[in-house]
Amino acid sequence: xxxPDILREVSENLKRASDxxxxxxxxxxxxxxxxxxxxNEASENFLKLSGEVEKDNVEMAEFLRKRSVEIKNNTSDRVxxxxxxxxxxxxxxxxxxxxxxxxxxxxPTMLKKLKKAYRMFIYGMALYFVLAGLSTRPELAITALILxxxxxxxxxxxxxxxxxxxxxxxxxxxxxIIQSAMLVRMFYSVVTNPEAIKKAAELxxxxxxxxxxxxxxxxxxxxxxxVLLTYGIYALTKHRHAFL
Numbered sequence: 001x002x003x004p005d006i007l008r009e010v011s012e013n014l015k016r017a018s019d020x021x022x023x024x025x026x027x028x029x030x031x032x033x034x035x036x037x038x039x040n041e042a043s044e045n046f047l048k049l050s051g052e053v054e055k056d057n058v059e060m061a062e063f064l065r066k067r068s069v070e071i072k073n074n075t076s077d078r079v080x081x082x083x084x085x086x087x088x089x090x091x092x093x094x095x096x097x098x099x100x101x102x103x104x105x106x107x108p109t110m111l112k113k114l115k116k117a118y119r120m121f122i123y124g125m126a127l128y129f130v131l132a133g134l135s136t137r138p139e140l141a142i143t144a145l146i147l148x149x150x151x152x153x154x155x156x157x158x159x160x161x162x163x164x165x166x167x168x169x170x171x172x173x174x175x176x177i178i179q180s181a182m183l184v185r186m187f188y189s190v191v192t193n194p195e196a197i198k199k200a201a202e203l204x205x206x207x208x209x210x211x212x213x214x215x216x217x218x219x220x221x222x223x224x225x226x227v228l229l230t231y232g233i234y235a236l237t238k239h240r241h242a243f244l
Contacts, residue, residue, distance in 0.1 A: 003106060006061035007050035013068035014043040014095065020075040027085060035089055038096040039071075045099035053106045060105050067095055100241035104161070114242050117235030118158050121169060124228030125151050128176035131183060131225060134218050140179055147172050158236070163243040166236060173233050180226040187215040187222075 018039035021032060046064070071091055074080065080088045104111045132144035151172045157165025190196045191212055201208045 001053060001056040002058050003056045003061040004050045004053050006058070006065050007046050007053065007102075007106075010061070010064045010068040011043045011046040011050065013065070013072045014039050014046065017068075017072040017075045018043065020072070024075065024077055024080065026077045026080050027089075031085075031089060035092050038092050042092075042096045042099035046102070049099075049103055049106060052103075055106055055108055057105050060102070064098060064102065067091070067098070071095060097241075097244065101161075101244055104239075104242045110239075110242075113235075114161075114239045117232055117239055120228050121158070121173070121232030121236060122155055124225055124232050125155070125172070125176065127221060127225040127228060128180065131180065131218065131221055134214075134221070135183060137186075140183075143175060143179070147175060158243075161243050166240060166243045169233065169236060173229050177226060177229050177233075180222045180229070183222040184219050184226070187218045191215045191219075 018036050021027075021036050021039065024032060027035070074083060074088055074091070104114060129144050129148070132141045135141065150168050154165045154168035154172060158169060159165075190200060197208050197211050200211045204211065206214075
């Protein structure tokens with residue numbers, strides 16, 4: 001495979017840039033210290049990755065080498081002054097981010113774990129919309145309609161490993177998680193109260209056995225939904241470095 005050698009070169013280029021940056025005087029000391037830290041971290045990440053490559057992604061490796069050479073060549077007072085401090089520091093931050101996301105481009109096993117987390121979140125959100133329809137409370141259905149668009153946008157962005165999708169997932173997941181717990185409590189209070197079962201049966205025009213069975217189905221689905229979404233968000237957070 002060619003990728004490991006290229007990634008080691010990327011690591012060396014960034015380490016060289018870090019050493020060169022110590023001699024740069026144009027940057028603020030705190031900004032320079034942060035940039036050096038980011039370069040060293042990226043260099044270590046790429047060196048580690050070079051020994052763990054599972055997929056020979058030469059195209060991506062060459063892209064990373066090109067960016068590392070660019071950063072190395074830009075690391076001087078004269079060039080930083082010409083291209084601008086903001087662009088130079090932004091390139092370093094971006095390269096540091098690449099050093100973390102690259103693991104998912106060269107290691108299919110990590111990408112497989114990420115897809116599992118994505119599917120858990122997708123299944124959890126899909127089940128939430130089902131539960132909103134099964135619930136007897138109209139406000140839950142209204143909330144589901146409000147969350148529908150951001151949830152769909154989140155799913156589409158997550159599939160492309162977009163950072164926006166992760167942020168949207170964080171935004172939409174808490175409400176379904178809370179409402180799943182609420183549904184468990186609400187329907188459990190029905191099945192444990194004979195009077196509530198009788199009243200619900202009369203209101204719906206169904207038998208009491210139907211009300212009990214319906215309530216247990218909602219309870220089970222709500223517990224499953226709670227687990228799926230909670231684990232999905234946890235797993236996505238664990239693999240947050242995969243998103244750009």
